[in-house]
Structure formats: C-alpha cells, structure tokens
Amino acid sequence: MSVNSENTKAQMRKGVLELCILSILSQGDAYPTEIIDKLKETKLVVVEGTLYPLLTRLKNTGLLAYRWEESTSGPPRKYYKLTEIGEQYLKEIQQSWFELTDIVNKTIAPKNS
Amino acid sequence: MNKTVTINISGIIFHIEEDAFDKLSKYLGTIKGYFSKTDGGSEIMSDIEARIAEMLQGKTSAIKQVVLMADVDSVIETMGKPEEFAEGAGETSSNNEEEEYTTTTEGVKKRLFRDPDHKAVGGVCSGIAAYFDIDMIWVRLAMFLLVFFGGLSLWVYIILWIVIPEAKTTADKLAMKGEKIDINNISKTVKEEAQQFKKRAEKFGSELRDQHGNVPKNFFEKVADFIKDFLILFTKFFARIIGLILLIFGVMFMLGLISSVFGFSIVGANTELNDWINLFFMERSHYTLGLIGICLFFGIPFIMMIYGGVKLLFKIHYSNRWLNISAGIFWLIGLITVLFVGISTGQDFNEVGKVKEPVQLNITRDTLHLSLADSKELYEHLNVKEEDLEDYDSHGNHRTRRGGHSDDYIVAKANDKKFIIGFAKLNILPASGDRFEMYVIKKARGTDKRAAVERAKNIDYKLNATDSTIKFNEIFTVTANEKFRMQEIDVILKVPRGKVVFLDKSLVNIIYDIENTTNTYDADMVDRRWIMGQNGLECIDCEGLDFDEEEFYKQQHLNPPPPPGTPAEPGAINVHAEDAKVNIDKNGIHVKSKDADVNIGENGIHIDTKGEKGNKGEKGEK
Numbered sequence: 001m002s003v004n005s006e007n008t009k010a011q012m013r014k015g016v017l018e019l020c021i022l023s024i025l026s027q028g029d030a031y032p033t034e035i036i037d038k039l040k041e042t043k044l045v046v047v048e049g050t051l052y053p054l055l056t057r058l059k060n061t062g063l064l065a066y067r068w069e070e071s072t073s074g075p076p077r078k079y080y081k082l083t084e085i086g087e088q089y090l091k092e093i094q095q096s097w098f099e100l101t102d103i104v105n106k107t108i109a110p111k112n113s
Numbered sequence: 114m115n116k117t118v119t120i121n122i123s124g125i126i127f128h129i130e131e132d133a134f135d136k137l138s139k140y141l142g143t144i145k146g147y148f149s150k151t152d153g154g155s156e157i158m159s160d161i162e163a164r165i166a167e168m169l170q171g172k173t174s175a176i177k178q179v180v181l182m183a184d185v186d187s188v189i190e191t192m193g194k195p196e197e198f199a200e201g202a203g204e205t206s207s208n209n210e211e212e213e214y215t216t217t218t219e220g221v222k223k224r225l226f227r228d229p230d231h232k233a234v235g236g237v238c239s240g241i242a243a244y245f246d247i248d249m250i251w252v253r254l255a256m257f258l259l260v261f262f263g264g265l266s267l268w269v270y271i272i273l274w275i276v277i278p279e280a281k282t283t284a285d286k287l288a289m290k291g292e293k294i295d296i297n298n299i300s301k302t303v304k305e306e307a308q309q310f311k312k313r314a315e316k317f318g319s320e321l322r323d324q325h326g327n328v329p330k331n332f333f334e335k336v337a338d339f340i341k342d343f344l345i346l347f348t349k350f351f352a353r354i355i356g357l358i359l360l361i362f363g364v365m366f367m368l369g370l371i372s373s374v375f376g377f378s379i380v381g382a383n384t385e386l387n388d389w390i391n392l393f394f395m396e397r398s399h400y401t402l403g404l405i406g407i408c409l410f411f412g413i414p415f416i417m418m419i420y421g422g423v424k425l426l427f428k429i430h431y432s433n434r435w436l437n438i439s440a441g442i443f444w445l446i447g448l449i450t451v452l453f454v455g456i457s458t459g460q461d462f463n464e465v466g467k468v469k470e471p472v473q474l475n476i477t478r479d480t481l482h483l484s485l486a487d488s489k490e491l492y493e494h495l496n497v498k499e500e501d502l503e504d505y506d507s508h509g510n511h512r513t514r515r516g517g518h519s520d521d522y523i524v525a526k527a528n529d530k531k532f533i534i535g536f537a538k539l540n541i542l543p544a545s546g547d548r549f550e551m552y553v554i555k556k557a558r559g560t561d562k563r564a565a566v567e568r569a570k571n572i573d574y575k576l577n578a579t580d581s582t583i584k585f586n587e588i589f590t591v592t593a594n595e596k597f598r599m600q601e602i603d604v605i606l607k608v609p610r611g612k613v614v615f616l617d618k619s620l621v622n623i624i625y626d627i628e629n630t631t632n633t634y635d636a637d638m639v640d641r642r643w644i645m646g647q648n649g650l651e652c653i654d655c656e657g658l659d660f661d662e663e664e665f666y667k668q669q670h671l672n673p674p675p676p677p678g679t680p681a682e683p684g685a686i687n688v689h690a691e692d693a694k695v696n697i698d699k700n701g702i703h704v705k706s707k708d709a710d711v712n713i714g715e716n717g718i719h720i721d722t723k724g725e726k727g728n729k730g731e732k733g734e735k
Contacts, residue, residue, distance in 0.1 A: 075166050
C-alpha cells in the first residue's frame with residue numbers, strides 16, 4: 001500500500017513540477033541551482049536530474065529564455081527567465097490550477113468548503 | 114595512497130581519485146546515452162555537467178583538494194540514478210515508452226540481455242531479437258521450430274537462460290537495445306582498441322629508452338605489461354571467434370550425446386540390445402547408472418563449452434559461481450558413476466578360465482571323415498533362423514556366415530529363456546601317440562579363475578563321433594541366465610601320424626587357422642583329404658589346388674613375375690589376357706591360365722593342371 005501511495009505522490013509532484021518552475025521564475029530570474037533549492041523546500045523534487053530535461057524542453061517551446069552570467073565561485077550560470085509567452089502560459093495554467101484545486105478540494109473534503 | 118586524475122567539468126579543474134573518476138565518467142556516459150537523441154540533448158548534458166561541477170566544488174576546498182568516491186556517490190544520489198532519469202524523461206516528453214528506448218540508445222555499447230519486459234518464457238528470444246535488431250517474433254518462431262522439430266532441445270534454451278543476464282536496470286535495458294552492431298561499429302571499436310594499444314606501445318618504447326640499463330626489474334615489468342596488453346588485444350579479437358567455435362562444437366557434441374543416449378535408452382529397450390544389456394551388466398541398474406554417468410561425464414563439459422561460447426560471443430562478463438561449482442560436482446558424480454560401473458562390470462571379465470574336456474573317441478578306420486552335423490532341429494529348438502547366423506563381412510559388402518568369428522555372438526530364445534549362442538572353432542594338430550584324440554576347450558571370463566572356470570563349464574557344446582566320422586556343431590550355447598563373459602569353444606582334434614582326415618565342405622566356417630605343410634588357407638582346405646606327415650598335415654588330393662605362389666617361387670629360386678601394370682624389365686615380354694598371362698624374361702617362360710600353369714626355366718618344365726577344381730583358385734589370382 002505504501003508503495004502505491006509513494007508512486008501516486010511522485011506522479012502528482014511531477015504533474016505540478018512545470019507549474020512550480022514557471023511560478024518560481026515569475027518571481028524573478030534564477031539559475032537551476034536556485035530553482036532546485038526552492039523546489040527542495042517544497043519537497044517537489046527528489047532527484048535533480050529530472051529538472052534539466054524539463055527546463056530545456058520549456059526553453060525549446062519558447063516559454064523560457066536564458067542568459068549566461070559569470071560566477072565568482074564556479075562555472076558560468078545559466079539564468080532562466082519567463083518569456084512573454086511563458087507569462088501568458090503561466091497565467092493560464094495558474095488559472096486552471098486554482099479551478100482544479102477548488103474542485104478537487106470540494107470533491108475530497110466537501111464539508112470544509 | 115591513491116592515484117588521482119585531473120579532469121575538467123564545465124571548465125573547472127578537479128583532481129579526482131581514479132576509482133571515483135571511473136564511476137563518474139560511467140555515470141555521465143549513461144546519462145549521455147539517454148539524452149543523445151532527444152531535443153537539446155547536448156544542452157541538457159552541459160547543464161547537468163555544470164551542476165555537477167558546482168556540487169563538486171562545494172565538496173572540495175583548499176584543504177581537501179581531491180574528489181573522493183563518497184563525493185561522487187553523493188552527487189549521483191542528488192542528481193538521481195539513470196533509471197530515475199528515464200522515468201522523468203518519459204513523463205516530461207510526450208514520447209511513449211517504446212519510442213523512448215529506441216531514441217536514446219546511441220552511444221551505449223550493445224550487450225546481450227534477457228528482456229524481462231517482453232518475455233514469453235525467460236526473455237531469451239526477445240533479448241536476442243533486441244541484440245540483433247530483428248523482430249522478436251522471428252526469433253521466437255525459429256526457437257520454437259528448432260526446439261520441437263529441429264532436434265535442438267530445451268536444454269539449449271535453458272543454458273541461454275542461465276548464461277544471459279536479465280536486464281534489471283534501465284541502463285541494462287538501454288545496453289540491450291544499444292548501438293547497432295554493424296561493420297562500421299566493429300571497425301570503429303577495432304580501430305579504437307588498436308589505437309590504444311599503439312599508444313601503450315609508444316609509451317612503453319619511450320619509457321624503455323629512458324630507463325634502459327638503469328632499472329632492470331622495471332624493464333621486465335614493462336615487458337610484462339606490453340605482453341599483457343598485446344594478449345588483451347589479441348583475445349578481444351579472437352574471443353568471439355573462439356566463442357563461436359566453442360558454441361558450434363558444444364551444440365554438435367551435445368546433440369550427438371543426446372541422440373546416442375536417447376537411442377540406447379529408448380530405442381534399445383525393444384531390440385536385441387535389451388538382451389545384451391541384461392547379459393553384459395551385473396545388474397540392470399548398472400546400465401542405467403552407466404548411461405547417467407556418461408551423460409554427466411560427457412554432457413557437462415559440452416554444456417560448459419556452450420556456456421563459455423555464449424559468454425565469449427556476447428561478451429558476457431558475469432560469472433555464475435553457483436553454476437560452475439554445481440557443474441563441477443555433477444561432473445565428478447558422472448566420473449565416479451562411470452568408474453563404478455566400468456570397474457564392477459570389468460572385474461567380471463578379469464580372469465580367463467579354461468576347461469579342457471577330452472572327448473572319448475573310438476576310431477577304427479585310417480580315414481576320418483569330418484563334417485558339420487545337421488543342426489536344423491537344434492536351430493528350430495532355439496528359434497534361430499539361418500539368416501541370424503549370417504552377418505555382413507568386415508567390408509559391409511556381402512553376407513557371410515558368422516562362424517569362424519570367435520567374437521561374434523547372437524542371442525536366442527527358447528522356452529522363454531534367453532541363450533547366448535557362440536561359434537565354435539576347430540583346429541587339427543598332430544597327436545603324440547597313434548590314436549586320434551579330441552578335446553573341447555571351454556573358455557570364459559570371471560572375477561577370478563575359479564568363477565571363470567565355473568562359468569566355462571556352463572557352456573554346452575555337442576558333437577557326434579562314430580568309428581569313422583565326427584560331426585561337429587557350428588554353434589555352442591550358454592546356459593540360460595548366464596552372463597555374457599566372452600565364452601569360447603575350441604575343439605582340438607589330434608591326428609596320429611599316417612592317418613588321414615577328410616574335411617567336408619561344410620566345415621569351412623568352423624576350421625580356424627589349421628597348420629599344414631603347404632600353408633593352404635582354411636577355405637581351400639575343405640573338400641580334401643589330408644594326411645598327418647612328418648611336418649604336419651599334408652594334402653593328398655591337392656593337385657588341382659592352386660599352389661602358394663610365393664612359396665613356389667621361393668622353392669624354385671625364381672623371381673615372381675611383376676604384378677600387372679608394372680613396366681617389364683628390358684628384354685622381357687608380358688602379355689596379360691583376360692584369363693591368361695604370358696611372361697617371358699631371363700628366368701624363362703611362364704604361362705598362367707585359368708586351367709593350367711606352365712613354367713619353363715632352368716629347373717625344367719613344370720605343368721600344373723587345375724582340372725575341374727579350378728574354381729578354387731582364388732588365392733592364385735592374387
């Protein structure tokens with residue numbers, strides 16, 4: 001049973017990962033390590049490796065753009081930022097997220113709403 | 114103290130321990146394999162490398178400058194294992210699972226695995242299909258046909274099942290699909306290996322120059338290294354070929370073993386072989402044991418040949434210790450079983466026992482007529498047919514009477530009892546006194562002399578003697594339920610000097626190497642009278658019999674004529690007609706025809722006519 005619930009939780013986290021990344025970037029530009037740190041606080045990411053293909057795909061679909069910044073302590077950093085399309089896209093999925101959570105919350109705990 | 118390697122990740126230099134480096138580069142290689150065909154694969158890769166560089170930087174400092182194994186482990190844990198990657202990639206990209214495997218396999222060395230995801234039985238066929246990049250339905254079909262119709266038994270599949278490792282991790286599954294194996298790829302690998310070898314050789318050469326004469330011990334070490342490298346390269350090239358040869362021969366030997374054992378155990382049960390098994394082995398179970406022992410003793414090495422062949426052919430490095438040990442144990446069991454059956458059976462053949470039974474004779478005439486008894490009744494009683502007594506001759510051409518071959522036996526059945534039937538031999542020797550004497554010598558084998566003699570007494574041989582005739586039997590029988598232990602009957606007739614024996618035609622199959630003054634072959638001795646002379650048996654009515662050519666020429670101090678076809682000596686004339694030869698040379702004139710021989714030489718004129726008996730002249734034709 002516990003295995004199943006772990007699996008479902010992982011699936012749920014993955015489903016909202018894209019939304020969270022876009023949201024983090026909407027609060028300001030960030031490079032992957034920063035994004036990871038923030039995601040780790042929310043326990044949304046278990047392994048970092050998952051993030052990079054996702055970022056690249058978002059960038060390739062035009063939702064994100066990046067610029068290089070020199071770092072004093074390590075390799076140059078790739079700062080990601082939301083494009084205009086990305087902001088538009090984020091608004092849409094945020095909207096649908098709120099609607100979804102509203103409905104889902106009502107469905108799973110009708111008395112509290 | 115550990116060796117370190119200097120590496121560059123995302124432009125940052127790290128000193129890393131050698132084993133840690135191996136692990137890291139392997140890890141990166143695997144990841145690269147995943148993303149090499151997805152969009153922006155190289156970008157993802159460089160992002161990941163940058164992150165790893167960053168993480169490793171956090172783990173090193175001015176005091177701790179070297180990246181250790183533990184650091185690499187923690188990086189890998191943070192970044193995630195390749196299989197977790199595959200899951201992530203699968204989720205985020207819209208590709209279905211199937212496509213994802215095929216699109217991300219470039220750069221990964223292909224290896225043979227069993228495919229657990231597409232398995233019907235053990236995943237052997239689907240693994241082979243993946244390895245050779247063909248549709249698995251064909252492999253399965255081929256395997257099915259081979260197993261059920263092609264004589265390839267289930268054990269081949271089982272061996273493959275044991276030998277080929279299962280693709281457990283995603284990395285394994287990728288390697289299973291891996292880079293296509295084609296000429297380009299193989300030549301690439303070969304080139305790379307040769308290049309590496311060349312580098313090592315150059316390095317070796319330069320080191321040799323540097324250290325020449327200084328450190329002799331080091332020199333030998335370097336030579337050893339060089340040879341080792343060469344051998345590694347050599348074996349890499351030839352391992353597959355050797356593997357293939359081992360595999361083919363192993364399968365062939367195994368098929369041979371299985372078909373013969375199968376033949377002996379199943380088919381043999383309904384034939385004469387079944388009787389022989391009972392007659393030969395101490396107990397029936399010994400035969401079964403022996404078969405099992407032979408299966409193990411020969412089968413295990415054959416199976417290991419196949420096992421090793423598959424391992425070499427597909428570069429499978431994992432070794433199943435349990436399998437090796439149990440194979441060794443089973444082989445030993447096989448050896449012990451074979452030895453046990455062999456020794457326990459062989460012991461019963463250990464000693465020869467002989468019984469010499471004199472036969473009372475009352476011969477009053479000077480001429481003794483020897484012939485075979487009419488055995489029809491005996492044969493009927495033993496249910497032996499005439500054709501049972503015949504066999505193909507040693508060339509397999511035409512059928513001859515079995516008699517005269519002391520090593521030939523048949524099994525007969527009468528009154529529900531099994532008998533061994535053997536063939537008696539007759540010899541004629543000079544007697545010391547002035548009476549005919551006869552002995553039947555019975556021979557058999559046993560664990561010791563006494564047992565052998567007891568067994569020999571159980572041989573039954575009959576003959577009839579009157580005052581002027583002796584009728585022999587062609588066969589002897591061994592008491593029912595007695596084991597086969599090389600029973601033999603030798604009949605010896607001793608003829609006093611001056612007495613005559615007539616050998617009837619029927620004896621041709623039982624007389625064996627009877628000595629006579631003219632060295633006449635057994636087959637030519639029958640149908641004639643022989644007198645016991647000073648030096649042995651002399652032929653009385655052999656005028657028509659072909660003489661022993663060699664002996665004749667020796668006696669006449671003549672050179673034998675050259676065989677047909679050889680060039681005649683100068684001045685000699687050779688004429689070869691269909692049934693006559695004329696030879697004129699310095700020794701005289703020789704005419705040899707079907708009916709008569711004429712020799713004219715310094716010894717006078719000899720004329721031999723063969724008369725009606727010319728058909729016996731087989732030997733002279735030689």
